[in-house]
Amino acid sequence: MKTCQQIAELASQYVDGELSMADWGQVRMHLWLCPPCRAYADQIAMTRQVLEQLPAEAVSEDVKSELVGRFRDWVDAGAPCDEDPEG
Amino acid sequence: MPTGRDAELVASLIAGDEAAFARLVEAHHEGLLRLARRMLPRAGVAEEVVQETWMAVLRGLARFEGRSALKTWIYRILVNRARSRARKEGRSLPFSAMGNGEDGPMEPERFDASGKWQEPPSEWDASPSGMLMRKEMHQAILEAIETIPPRQAMVLRMRDLEGMSSEEVRNVLEISETNQRVLLHRARHKVRGVLEGYLAGGVS
Known part of the structure; x- marks a missing residue:
């Protein structure tokens, strides 16, 4: 059996759908029985949603x-584009 | 060969479409800059590296193979350049060592010795859309991201603000799956704490 602390650690993977079937089942069952963990997982899901929907930070x-x-300078130079960008 | 929208975008850039480039800059410049600042905190250095990154992106366009999204490719170029710049500056790199004290257990004081909640999360009576209506909340969240440790902030930005997958983030940062997972959850946990403070603190 996982503790609340362990369930809380798995909350992001749970809301992202990234848990293995076995872990997912355990988390599911725990959340069903445990309101504080359920609140926590819901809040992690809401946090993710809020972050995802933040408007893009504006460039000056x-x-x-x-x-x-x-x-424009690059285009005027003939748009050279075969350098290794990571080099 | 790249396909779809990224391929069209690459073709427009090579054809000299200024508006397409301006849109790309609008969409990503600030995100790239804020990420770079966490690797290169000395004033002005991150700005320089992001500018160089844009030019490297243009001059490297023919090398973009479409194996990842263009955005992910740009982030990867930025992170690699920021890394080598940090090395030159003699800075210790946030990603050079795996364990660096950022990843201790998450608020252990909220749990008792048996791992049960001692201080359970407070109830929220707000929806994400309700929170997003509040401009001061945006500011508070963005500020919170600046205060969380660099690696956590970088993963959070790429996953949740930029919408990259865990695989893309691992590829950009060259970190393990476990690391990615722990960093992301720590970061979300901290932002959750900020939201909790707002929703419980009665700032209405």
Whole structure:
């Protein structure tokens, strides 16, 4: 049997659907019997949802126009594109 | 060969479509920058590396094979460049060592010796959409992400803000599955704590 602490540790994998069948069954059963763990798992799910729906952080106009300027230079140079970007 | 929307986007970039590039920058620049700052906290360095990353992305476009999403490819380029920059700066890297004291047990004081809740989570009477209506909540969440340890914040950003899969994140950061999992849950747990503070603290 897993403890509440162990169940809480698995909450993210549970809400992401990433648990093995065996663990999933155990977590499911525990949540059914344990309101605090159920609240915790629900809150982790809500936290994920809130994070996923946060609006994209905005780039400043200055930075954007500087980058677009560099893009233009690159295009003017014939758009060379066969370097190794990780090199 | 890349297919679908990423392939179209790559073709537009190579054809010199400024608007397509501007949209790409709008979608990802800030996220890349905030991630890079966690690896390179010295003022201005992350900004430089993200700028270089954009140019490296353009000059490397022909190497994009579409095995991952374009976004994931861009993040990977950023992380690799940030890593080598950090090495040059003589900084100890957040990802160079696996155990670095970030991953202790999660709020053990909330549980008793037998692992039962001692301080159970408080009830929330708000929905995610309700929370998202509140601008001050956005700010609080983004600030909270800045205060959690770098590796946790990086994984959280990529998984939940950028919507990457666990496999993509492991690939970008070159970390194990277990690591990815623990870092993500620790991070979510902390953001959950911030939300709890708000919902229980009666800021209405």
